[in-house]
Amino acid sequence: MTFLLDVLTATLRNATPLAFGTVGETYSERAGVLNLGIEGTMYAGAFFGFATAYWTGYLELGLLAAVVVGLLAGGLMGLLTVTLGANQHVSGLGLTLFLIGVSEFVNRLAFGAGQRLRKIEPYPVIDPLGLGGLTSQYALTYVAFLLVVPLAWWILMRTRFGLALRAVGENPEAADAAGINVFRTRYAALMIGGALMGLGGAFFTLAALGTFTLDIIAGRGWVCVALVIFGRWGIWRAVAGALLFSFVYSLQLRLRILPGWEGVPFELLLALPYLVVIVALALSGRNVAYPGAYLKPYRRA
Amino acid sequence: MIARRLGGLALPRRLGGMGSVVTAAPLLIPLAIAVTFVVTAAFVLVAGADPIQAYYRFLVEPLTSRFTLLEVLVTATPLLFTGAAVAIAFRAGYFNIGAEGQLLAGAIAAAGIGMVVGGLPAVLALPLMIAGGALAGALWALVPAVLRVRFRIDEVVTTLLLNPVAALVVSALLNGPWRDPQTGFPESPRIAESAVFPALLGRSRLHIGFVLALVVIAVAWFVLTRTPTGLRLRAVGSSPRAAAFAGLDVNGTLLRAALVSGAIAGVAGVSEVGGIQYRLTGGLSPGFGYTGIVVATLGGLTMPGVGLAALLLGDLRVGAGTAGRALGIPSQLGEIVQATLLLVTIGALALLAVRARRGSRDESATADTVSPGGPAGVQDAPLA
Numbered sequence: 001m002t003f004l005l006d007v008l009t010a011t012l013r014n015a016t017p018l019a020f021g022t023v024g025e026t027y028s029e030r031a032g033v034l035n036l037g038i039e040g041t042m043y044a045g046a047f048f049g050f051a052t053a054y055w056t057g058y059l060e061l062g063l064l065a066a067v068v069v070g071l072l073a074g075g076l077m078g079l080l081t082v083t084l085g086a087n088q089h090v091s092g093l094g095l096t097l098f099l100i101g102v103s104e105f106v107n108r109l110a111f112g113a114g115q116r117l118r119k120i121e122p123y124p125v126i127d128p129l130g131l132g133g134l135t136s137q138y139a140l141t142y143v144a145f146l147l148v149v150p151l152a153w154w155i156l157m158r159t160r161f162g163l164a165l166r167a168v169g170e171n172p173e174a175a176d177a178a179g180i181n182v183f184r185t186r187y188a189a190l191m192i193g194g195a196l197m198g199l200g201g202a203f204f205t206l207a208a209l210g211t212f213t214l215d216i217i218a219g220r221g222w223v224c225v226a227l228v229i230f231g232r233w234g235i236w237r238a239v240a241g242a243l244l245f246s247f248v249y250s251l252q253l254r255l256r257i258l259p260g261w262e263g264v265p266f267e268l269l270l271a272l273p274y275l276v277v278i279v280a281l282a283l284s285g286r287n288v289a290y291p292g293a294y295l296k297p298y299r300r301a
Numbered sequence: 302m303i304a305r306r307l308g309g310l311a312l313p314r315r316l317g318g319m320g321s322v323v324t325a326a327p328l329l330i331p332l333a334i335a336v337t338f339v340v341t342a343a344f345v346l347v348a349g350a351d352p353i354q355a356y357y358r359f360l361v362e363p364l365t366s367r368f369t370l371l372e373v374l375v376t377a378t379p380l381l382f383t384g385a386a387v388a389i390a391f392r393a394g395y396f397n398i399g400a401e402g403q404l405l406a407g408a409i410a411a412a413g414i415g416m417v418v419g420g421l422p423a424v425l426a427l428p429l430m431i432a433g434g435a436l437a438g439a440l441w442a443l444v445p446a447v448l449r450v451r452f453r454i455d456e457v458v459t460t461l462l463l464n465p466v467a468a469l470v471v472s473a474l475l476n477g478p479w480r481d482p483q484t485g486f487p488e489s490p491r492i493a494e495s496a497v498f499p500a501l502l503g504r505s506r507l508h509i510g511f512v513l514a515l516v517v518i519a520v521a522w523f524v525l526t527r528t529p530t531g532l533r534l535r536a537v538g539s540s541p542r543a544a545a546f547a548g549l550d551v552n553g554t555l556l557r558a559a560l561v562s563g564a565i566a567g568v569a570g571v572s573e574v575g576g577i578q579y580r581l582t583g584g585l586s587p588g589f590g591y592t593g594i595v596v597a598t599l600g601g602l603t604m605p606g607v608g609l610a611a612l613l614l615g616d617l618r619v620g621a622g623t624a625g626r627a628l629g630i631p632s633q634l635g636e637i638v639q640a641t642l643l644l645v646t647i648g649a650l651a652l653l654a655v656r657a658r659r660g661s662r663d664e665s666a667t668a669d670t671v672s673p674g675g676p677a678g679v680q681d682a683p684l685a
Contacts, residue, residue, distance in 0.1 A: 034457070080644065086651035089396055089457050090598055093591060094643040101636035102344075108631035109348055219465040226462050267473035274462040278444065281454050288454065295455075299655070 005133045007250050012134070012141055013208065015239075015246035017042065019144040020200030021224035022231070022238040023152045024193035028074075030156065030233055031189030032169035032293035033081050036092025038197050039221030040099030041073040045198030047103035050205035050212040051110060053120050062120075062206050063199065070198025073099060074191035082186045085297030096221070107212065122210035138207040140199075145239075148196065153235040165189050170292035182298050197221070226277040233291060245273040333599075333646040340645070341638050348630045358624030359635070363616050369623060371505040377615030378576070379404070379586070381514035382569030383593025384600060384607040385521050386562045392525065392602050393558035394538035395449070399442060399460030400566040401590025402467035406441035407434035407567025409471060411574040412479070412581035415492025426495040431513070431571050438567015439560040441467065446559035450552040456559070464590065475583055489581035498576035510572030515608075517565055522604035534558055566590060595643045614639060 021042060028035035035041075045066035053062030073095065080091040111118055127136035156162040167175035168185045176182050200220075205212050223245060231238030252266040281288060342352035363369040383400045390397035397403075410433040418426040445459035475487040482490070498508040525531035536544040537554045545551045573585055596614060600606025621635025 036461070080648055080651075084648050084651040085655065086647040089398060090594060090647050091644065093398065093594060094640055094647065097588075097591065097595070097636065098640035098644060101633050101640050105344060105348075105631050105633040105637055108633055219468075222461060222465055225458060229458060265473040265477050267469040267476070271466045271469040274466045277462060278448075278459050281459065282448055282452065290455070297651075 003254065007247070007254055009134050009136070010250035010253065011243060011247045012137055012145070014250050015242045016138065016141045016144045016207075017200040017203045017220060018224055018227065018242035018246060019149055019239050020196045020203065021221060022227045022242050023149060023235060024070075024196030024200065025224050025228045026231075026233060026235055026238055027152070027156070027165065027189045027193040027196070028077075029228055029294065030169045030291055031165050031186045032172065032291055032296060032298070033077065033186060033190055034088050034092065034225075034295055035074075035077055035190065035193060036089060036225065037073055037077050037095030037099065037194075038092075038224055039217060039219070040096030041070055041194050041197040042201030042217045042221050043096075044069045044073060044099040044103050045201030046205045046216050047107055047201075047212050049198070049202030050120065051106065053206055054118060059120070059123055059206050063202055066198040066202035066206075067195045068198075070194035070196065071191045072194070073198070074194025075187065077194070078187040078190045081297060082183055082190070085299065088295050088297075104214065107214075117211050117213075119211045120206075122205075123207040138203070140203050140207050149235060149239050152196075156235060161185075161188075166291075168293070168298070172293050172296075172298040176298075176300065186298075197224075200224075223273060226274055229288075230273075230277045230280055232289065241273075248272060333642060333649055336645045336649075337638060337642045340641050341634065344634055344637055345630060348628075348634070350628045350630050355624075355628055355630060355634075358628060359620035359638075360616055362624050363619040368505070369619055371502065371507045372619045373612065373615045374511050375506045375508075375577070375615075376618045377611040378508075378511045378514050379569045379573055379589040380592055380596050380611035380614055381511075381518055381608065382572060383566055383589050384596030384611050385514075385518050385604065386565035386569070387593040387597035388600060388602045388604070388607050389521060389525070389534075389565070390558055390562035391597055392538045393534045393555055394541060395446070395555050395559050395562070396457045397442065397445075397460050397559060397562045398457050398594065399445065399463050399590070400562070400569075400593045401586065401588065402460070402464040403438040403441045403563040403566035404570040404573075404586055404590045405464075405467035405471055406437040406563075407570030408574045408581060408585050409467075409474065409570070410434045410437035410567070411496075411571040412489050412492060415496035415574060416490055417493075418496050419493035421495055423495040423499070426493065427498070427575070430496055430575060431568055434567045434571030434574075435564035436567070438570065439564040441567070442559050442563025446556050446563075449559070450556050471581065471585070472583060475581065479581060481580075487583060491580050492574065496575060497579055498572065506577065508572075508576035510576040513568070513572065517568070518604050518608050521565075525604065566593070569593075592639065595639055598643055599646055 021038060024041075025035060025038050048069045049062040049066035051062075052065035053059050056062075077091060077095055080086045080095070081088050123138055123140065125136050126139055126142075128142075129135045154162075156165065164175065164180045164185050165188070167178070167180055168182045168189075172182045175185075201217060204216050209216075224242075227238050227241040227245065230241045248269060252269045255261045255264070256266055338352070338356065345352040345355045363373050383404060386400050386403070387397060411430045414430045414433045415426070418429060421429070441463060442460070445454075445456045445463065448454040448459055449456040472487075475489060479489040480486070481488050498510050501507045501509060501511065525534065533544070533549055533554050536547070536549060537551050537558075541551050544554075569589060570585070573589075574581060578585055592614065596607055596610045599610035599613070600608070617635050617638055621632040621638075624630075625632040625634060
């Protein structure tokens, strides 16, 4: 029982960056832009969030830095894919390579190649209900699941802005005719998405670890891309997918240290979410309902 | 219009409509380099160095000594393979983002074969390894390709997602059955002596993988530009609808392009295992597959372009490693330059494509102005 509770507690914690990331990616994709810059944006959010907190001593400034970096990354993606209409896959991958490069460059320049780990005092685990276990989580975890996810859903599905966002992703010509500024809306979606991705990355450095290490995101951005498709571009479904992935991940972390489980190739378990997405895509076959303007740049005729 | 597309050096319009701008490509590369220089000079200045001097060290100095010059070729070798692999797929309009995973699949096969061929002479062991790696790479590319062709499922995401899966398989092997029993490190045991790629020159790491890469580039160039197969591939890439209308087997062409692309990426993995690492390691590929996308894009999806771009990035990487230390600039500047070069190039291509479209619209306001982009699986529905 304690084992299961442990795993569930860790599930919520490990799902936090994925929740930020999937919501951010959902916003981008619903507006018609596949943002493969997510991996790099999370990486840059993790690094610049950490560096800012380290230099200023304020974790909140670290969060702010992660948001700013995410806004900039989303804006750059917008410049490439919305304004210039460049190929989205190559732009996103290029953005990821660029942001990882910049983060590691500044890291090396500022902190050197030394082996000594720079640490900050990260956000503590809080337990507002005093129940222990499942409810003792980082504040960012609470923010993610109780604030960001529901609010993001509400904005996307119940507000004028959300309608405009979905319209430019489904049918930009019609949206334009209806008086929606396609370019501005896509920029907004990319920048909001980027800010969320940055926060997701900062969760690692400002809450979970208190330090920055190379390869800290380790492909979680790609996991988010997979989860968004798995969730068929719905926020709740994508977040449910994030929880499921996180459960498997947390379970294998716990099992790994138990006696009798040494020889089990847990890596293959970690490969499951990717494979599940591919299988799910294969099963739904021709019925996958991509956003109508997915991958298409918009130009006024 | 079909004839025009088939005859010309048309590139897939999905790459931001590169088709109409090939003639501008020679001018574009120096331009992209110039803009990249300006952007990245800021990082050099932040590091407290002089940009001109830094760029001299990064780009020119590696070419001035025998050792570093050969290292440039060594570094360019995997990029020649992955660049060619990506370019072939992109030319066909198949967006293979999975060269990294296909490379790792090839590396796994090479290490697996290399560890057991101790009894065979090199003339048998090496072809066996190369064929095995090519097959493994093609197999790793098979599922996304079939999904694309049969169900029109966007290959970008499926090929991309198989990259971390390949890395996890490598990690499972190295932490499990293949862990080196002697050292206990997460590395496979060394491959047999007959499976090691012979060195080309004394006192250098340059191995026959480089020659193999040049052969692949040359053959790919010949096939793409001088044979009916290449013409079909380019036709499918530049306009699948027109190609189908002309009676070409679009799906078959896409499938073959995807598998050949995977096979070449797989051989990149063989070359790294046989020529550099002599074993399967976790750090075998610092993103060679992703860099292949940079190489292919910079090379304008042409084989001579891929060759030049691979050498340029090899030069840059060697320069970033050696000269960076002398100037106190972190070697990661190399990655920043590489990524900036990529972003600037595709931005410039997209800009040119807009102008080209405007131009063509003046001539005839036809369907030629339909926006590019979009997975064929979604957009080109009538092609079933």
